[in-house]
Amino acid sequence: MAVHAHINGIPVEVPEGTMILDAARSVQIDIPRLCKHPDLDPTAACGICIVKVEGINRMLRACCTPIEEGMKIVTHDPEIVEVRRTVVELIMSKHPNECLTCGRNQNCELQTLVAEFGIRTVALPNIVPDLPLYDDTEVLTIDPRKCITCGRCVMVCQEMQNVHALCFLDRGYGTRIAAAGVTLGESPCVKCGQCSAHCPTGAIVEFDETGKTWDYIKDPSLFTAVQIAPSVRVAIGEAFGYPPGTNLTGKLYAALRRMGFDAIFDTNFGADVTILEEGTEFIQRFVHKSAELPLITSCCPAWVDFMEKFYGDMIDHFSTCKSPHEIVGVLAKTYYAKKQGLDPAKMRVVSIMPCTAKKWEIHRSASMAASGYQDVDVSLTTRELARMIKQAGIDFRHLPEEECDRVLGDYSGAGTIFGATGGVMEAALRTAQDLLTGKALKKVEFKAIRGLKGVKEAEVEVAGKTVRVAVAHGLANVESVLERVQEAKEKGDEPPYHFIEVMACPGGCVGGGGQPYGVTNEVREARARGLYTEDERLAVRKSHENPEVKRLYDEFLEKPLSHKSHELLHTRYQARLTYSR
Amino acid sequence: MPDAVMVPDISRTVQKWRNKRGSLIMALHEIQNRYGYVPRNVSLQIAQLMDVPLARIYEVVTFYNYFKLEPPGRNNLSVCLGTACYLKGAPELLNELKSRLGVSEGETTPDGEFHLQSVRCVGCCGLAPVVVANGETLSKVQPSSIEGLIHRCHKEE
Known part of the structure; x- marks a missing residue:
C-alpha cells in the first residue's frame, strides 16, 4: 500500500514501511548520516539523520522512522543543522585528530561530514580513549580509537557473514569494537574484510603492504610479476572518477607496466585453468562417482577459512583446486620461469585482488609454496593499488590501453565472470557440458544463477542428465544450503545438489572486502554487468578453448588432474579449531 | 580455576x-x-x-557491571561512584586504593589478595561516601582511613 507525505513541501508517494531517509532520497533530498548503510538495517546509533515531523515535538531519526500517511517532514532548517552539528562535534571530541596519516584520509565519511558542515573551530576538548591497535591478522588493521560505534562492522560480521568475530564490548562511553576477549587473529575471523568495506572511518582498514611491493619493484635483482583479478578491472575506476562497472583492463595493464612491474599477468588466465581442473573434478565425481557429491567450489579464501573452522565435516566435498591467483603464482615460478630462463628464487609475484582474505591465503598452508618458493609473495587490495597508481604520478584517465604479457595472460569470457556471484559455476558448466557431450555447444549463458539473490538454485540439463546446482554468496546464506546437504547425508538420501558455488562476499568478488568504498547493491550490479559485458564481447567464452591454456597443458601439465597438476595446482584442507561462533 | x-x-x-x-x-x-x-x-x-x-x-x-571476567580477590573492595558518593569524595577514595594496591579498577592484585572495583549507587546515599569491603558497608570513609582498611583486611584472614 502506498503512503503519501510531504518532505520539505515536496509530495512523496512511497510503499508503506519506507523509512523517511529512503523516501527523502527518492525526491533528491540527502539526509546526512554516519551509521545507516544501505546494506544493513538501521542501528539508530549516530543520531545525525534527525528530522522534524509536524505535530511531534521532538526530532526523529529518519533512518528508522517509517513514513506515515499525511506526515509533513522537514529535513533541513537552521535548528536541525545546529543539532546535527553538535552531534558531529561530540563524535569528534573522542575521535583522534590523525586525518593526515589515516588510512581513510579523503575517503572517510566522518571527515566528509565535518567538511560539509564547515566545522572550523572545536569547542569541546579532544579526549581519545586509550585502546590498543590490533593487526595480528596481518590482513586487517583495527584501531578501536577511531571507532564511532556506528555498529556497521558488528552487524556485517554477525548478521551478513554469520562469523561473530567482532562484537561490542562494555557500554556507554566505554563501548568498543573487539573480538570476544581475544585478538582478532585468535577469533573466528575469516578475513573477508566486509567490516573494512563498511566502516565509515579508519577504524578498520586493510593491512597495508604497498611499501613491501614498492621494495620488490625497486630491487633491480628481482623480477617482479603482477596479476589482476577479474573484478578489479571493473571497480578500480571508481577511485579515478569512473562510474562503477567501467572495464579498465587495458589501462590497468599500462599503469602496472609504468609502475615498474617486469611482467603483467592476468588472474583470469588462472581462472580458466581452475575451471579445467575443477570441471574435470566435477565430471569425475558426477559421472565416474570417484567421490561424494556435491562438489563445492574453493576459489574464495574467506569461504575456505569459514569451512575449515565451522564445517570441517564438509572437507571431502571441497574442490582441491587452488584459487586462480595461486595458480598464476605457481605457474609464474615454474612454467613461465622455465620458458624465460628466470631463477624463481629471484622472482616475486604480486596479486591485485578485490579481497583482503587473499592476504591470508598466500600463507595458509605448505601447498601455497608448491613451486619451492612462496608462490604469491604479496596480495594487495584494489584500494591499495589505486593508491600506488596515484603515488606513481600516473594520469590514469588518459593512459593508452596496453596488452598484458604472454604466457599467463590470455583469458576467456568464462575466466572474466569469475568475479561475480554465479560466475564460477557458469564457467564450470560451460566446460563441463562440452567435455561431457564431446561437442562445442552453443549454449554458454546460464542466467538463472546470475544476480544478487542470496541463494540461487537451478537444474541444468547437461548431456541428457540433470545437474542440480546451488550458488550462495554472503556467508549467512551458506548455512541453509549446507544444512540441506548434511540432512540428506544423514538420511542416506540423494544429495540435494551436485555442485555448489560459494563466495563469502555479497555479490561475489565484485563486492569484495578490498574493493573501493561505497558499495551498495547498485554498485555490485554495475560491476557485475561490466564483467558480463566483457564476456559477451570476447570471441572465446569457454575456459577449455583458451589457446594459452591449451598450450599450458600440451607443453607442461599434460592434462587436468595429472600428477603435475596435483603437485602444483591442488591443495588440501584441515579443520581449524576455533571457539564456537 | x-x-x-x-x-x-x-x-x-x-x-x-x-x-x-x-x-x-x-x-x-x-x-x-x-x-x-x-x-x-x-x-x-x-x-x-x-x-x-x-x-x-x-x-x-x-x-553489565555485575558480571566479572576476572576471578575475585580474597578481599573485595567496591567503591561507590553514585552521585552522592561521587560528590562526597569517592574519586579520591578510589585513587587512594588504586595507588596503595597498585591495580586499576576491575583488577585483582597479583597475589590474589584484593579485587578493586567501582559500583554505581549501593542504596545508602546518606552514608556517602561508601566503600563495601567483603560485603560490609563502610560509611563516610575518608582517604586517610584507607590504609587501616587494607591492614584490617589482611589481619582478618
Missing part, C-alpha cells in the same frame, strides 16, 4: 534455562554467583550448549 570436571554441572545449569526467553543472562547469573566471575572456559561451554555465539556472551558479560 574451574575446569572440564564441572561440565556436567554447567550443562545442568544450561538445561534449566536453555529453552526460555532471556535465558542466557539467567545462566550467566548462576555462573557468576557460583564462581564469583564468569570464567572464559565456562563461557565457551555455555556457547556450545546454548548455541549462542561467544561474541554475544561477551557482549552481555561486559555490558
Whole structure:
C-alpha cells in the first residue's frame, strides 16, 4: 500500500514501511548520516539523520522512522543543522585528530561530514580513549580509537557473514569494537574484510603492504610479476572518477607496466585453468562417482577459512583446486620461469585482488609454496593499488590501453565472470557440458544463477542428465544450503545438489572486502554487468578453448588432474579449531 | 580455576534455562554467583550448549557491571561512584586504593589478595561516601582511613 507525505513541501508517494531517509532520497533530498548503510538495517546509533515531523515535538531519526500517511517532514532548517552539528562535534571530541596519516584520509565519511558542515573551530576538548591497535591478522588493521560505534562492522560480521568475530564490548562511553576477549587473529575471523568495506572511518582498514611491493619493484635483482583479478578491472575506476562497472583492463595493464612491474599477468588466465581442473573434478565425481557429491567450489579464501573452522565435516566435498591467483603464482615460478630462463628464487609475484582474505591465503598452508618458493609473495587490495597508481604520478584517465604479457595472460569470457556471484559455476558448466557431450555447444549463458539473490538454485540439463546446482554468496546464506546437504547425508538420501558455488562476499568478488568504498547493491550490479559485458564481447567464452591454456597443458601439465597438476595446482584442507561462533 | 570436571554441572545449569526467553543472562547469573566471575572456559561451554555465539556472551558479560571476567580477590573492595558518593569524595577514595594496591579498577592484585572495583549507587546515599569491603558497608570513609582498611583486611584472614 502506498503512503503519501510531504518532505520539505515536496509530495512523496512511497510503499508503506519506507523509512523517511529512503523516501527523502527518492525526491533528491540527502539526509546526512554516519551509521545507516544501505546494506544493513538501521542501528539508530549516530543520531545525525534527525528530522522534524509536524505535530511531534521532538526530532526523529529518519533512518528508522517509517513514513506515515499525511506526515509533513522537514529535513533541513537552521535548528536541525545546529543539532546535527553538535552531534558531529561530540563524535569528534573522542575521535583522534590523525586525518593526515589515516588510512581513510579523503575517503572517510566522518571527515566528509565535518567538511560539509564547515566545522572550523572545536569547542569541546579532544579526549581519545586509550585502546590498543590490533593487526595480528596481518590482513586487517583495527584501531578501536577511531571507532564511532556506528555498529556497521558488528552487524556485517554477525548478521551478513554469520562469523561473530567482532562484537561490542562494555557500554556507554566505554563501548568498543573487539573480538570476544581475544585478538582478532585468535577469533573466528575469516578475513573477508566486509567490516573494512563498511566502516565509515579508519577504524578498520586493510593491512597495508604497498611499501613491501614498492621494495620488490625497486630491487633491480628481482623480477617482479603482477596479476589482476577479474573484478578489479571493473571497480578500480571508481577511485579515478569512473562510474562503477567501467572495464579498465587495458589501462590497468599500462599503469602496472609504468609502475615498474617486469611482467603483467592476468588472474583470469588462472581462472580458466581452475575451471579445467575443477570441471574435470566435477565430471569425475558426477559421472565416474570417484567421490561424494556435491562438489563445492574453493576459489574464495574467506569461504575456505569459514569451512575449515565451522564445517570441517564438509572437507571431502571441497574442490582441491587452488584459487586462480595461486595458480598464476605457481605457474609464474615454474612454467613461465622455465620458458624465460628466470631463477624463481629471484622472482616475486604480486596479486591485485578485490579481497583482503587473499592476504591470508598466500600463507595458509605448505601447498601455497608448491613451486619451492612462496608462490604469491604479496596480495594487495584494489584500494591499495589505486593508491600506488596515484603515488606513481600516473594520469590514469588518459593512459593508452596496453596488452598484458604472454604466457599467463590470455583469458576467456568464462575466466572474466569469475568475479561475480554465479560466475564460477557458469564457467564450470560451460566446460563441463562440452567435455561431457564431446561437442562445442552453443549454449554458454546460464542466467538463472546470475544476480544478487542470496541463494540461487537451478537444474541444468547437461548431456541428457540433470545437474542440480546451488550458488550462495554472503556467508549467512551458506548455512541453509549446507544444512540441506548434511540432512540428506544423514538420511542416506540423494544429495540435494551436485555442485555448489560459494563466495563469502555479497555479490561475489565484485563486492569484495578490498574493493573501493561505497558499495551498495547498485554498485555490485554495475560491476557485475561490466564483467558480463566483457564476456559477451570476447570471441572465446569457454575456459577449455583458451589457446594459452591449451598450450599450458600440451607443453607442461599434460592434462587436468595429472600428477603435475596435483603437485602444483591442488591443495588440501584441515579443520581449524576455533571457539564456537 | 574451574575446569572440564564441572561440565556436567554447567550443562545442568544450561538445561534449566536453555529453552526460555532471556535465558542466557539467567545462566550467566548462576555462573557468576557460583564462581564469583564468569570464567572464559565456562563461557565457551555455555556457547556450545546454548548455541549462542561467544561474541554475544561477551557482549552481555561486559555490558553489565555485575558480571566479572576476572576471578575475585580474597578481599573485595567496591567503591561507590553514585552521585552522592561521587560528590562526597569517592574519586579520591578510589585513587587512594588504586595507588596503595597498585591495580586499576576491575583488577585483582597479583597475589590474589584484593579485587578493586567501582559500583554505581549501593542504596545508602546518606552514608556517602561508601566503600563495601567483603560485603560490609563502610560509611563516610575518608582517604586517610584507607590504609587501616587494607591492614584490617589482611589481619582478618
